[in-house]
Amino acid sequence: MQQQVILASQSPRRKQLLEWAEVPFTIVVKETAETYPESMAIAEVPVHIARQKALAVREQLQSEKPAVDSPVILAADTVVVLGKRIIGKPKSRQDAIDTLTDLAGQRHDVITGVVILHQEKEISFYDVTHVEFHYLSADEIAFYVDKYKPYDKAGAYAIQEWIGVVGIKSIEGDFYNVMGLPVSRVVRALKDLSVL
Template identity: 80%
Template sequence: MQQEVILASQSPRRKQLLEWAEVPFKVVVQSTDESYPEGMAIAEVPVHIARNKALAVKAQLWGGAAVEAPAPVLAADTVVVLGKKIIGKPASREEAIETLTDLAGQRHEVITGVVLLYGEKEIAFYDVTQVEFHFLTQQEIAFYVDKYKPYDKAGAYAIQEWIGVTGIKSISGDFYNVMGLPVSRVVKALKELEIL
């Protein structure tokens, strides 16, 4: 018996991936604090933020974070990591250009944290994909930033856009994780909870 999932995200990419996987869902979002404790392991950061998103939506819908969730709540958060540094969403054109200049010719990690709340259960995990860019010229970077305006994207790029299609040298791991959701693992978790 398929049950509708509450997607605690307004990301068009996550919506598209769930549609492609034919998972029935509806979107409910609640603004949440995306900060994290100092010293937290990098891979745990997106899980921590995803958990806060899921708990905020659960509290909004059913009146409290401690209440059991009668419908599954799915939240995710994606970070880009270069070396030991988390790269967030760029605040300006200059920051987007600077970020892509740093990523050009380098290998970085994309980590998506996923939290699924249902009843009294929680499934939480993260998925890591290694991405390596070719060297990119300043003209290519400026063209991408000006045309695609990647200000709502961690790492200042979307893999399914021009820069990903033309600029990525190699990927190791789940491609869809870089888009924002390791959707095959999400489907597996939904099956474990007997939602799908």
């Protein structure tokens, strides 16, 4: 029996990936502070933020319809890591250019944390993809930032856009994880919960 999933994300990429996987879902988003303890291991950071998103949506749904059965809530968060540094979403054009300049010619990690809440159960995990960029010129970086405006993207890029098509030298791991959701692992987790 398929049960509708609540996607606690307004990311168009996560929406698209769930649609491609033919997972029935609706979107409910509650703004949360994307903060984490400074001592937290880097790989746990996106899981922690995803959990905050999922819990905030569950609380909102329970306050609106307390008698309704507990829905399946799926939340995710993606971080880009260069060395030991988490690179968030760029705050400005110059910030995006600086970020991509740092990533050019380097290998970095993209880590997506996933949390699924269903009744009293929580499934949480993270997936890591290693991405290496070719060297990118200042002109190429400025062209990408000005045309695609990647201000809502961790690491200031989307792998499915021009910069990924021409700038990625190698990928180890799940391509879709870099887009924002390790969708095959998510589908398997939903099947384990007998949601799909």
